[in-house]
Amino acid sequence: MTVSQKDVKKSKDLVEKLLKVNDQKYNDWLHQQHQQFIEENQELILQALSAFTGQEEEEEKKEPKVNEQVSVKPTSIPVMQN
Secondary structure (H helix, E strand, O other), rough: OOHHHHHHHHHHHHHHHHHHHHHOOHHHHHHHHHHHHHHHOOHHHHHHHHHHHHHHHHHHOOOOOOOOOOOOOOOOOOOOOO
């Protein structure tokens, strides 16, 4: 269901007025709603982060690291005589 901008504005205006009656600021309330949503979905967030870091570890195993030292066997350098 798509919500129109008009409906969003109407709802927001009503919530702002109700919050004002309770001496609350809309942005403070909205931030609190965001924090609550994050807390309620914390398990999902942790699973997603774990999956992301798990994939990252697999990629690191396949590709050599930039600063990784590579063993090089010394070779003899021909010396020129005059």
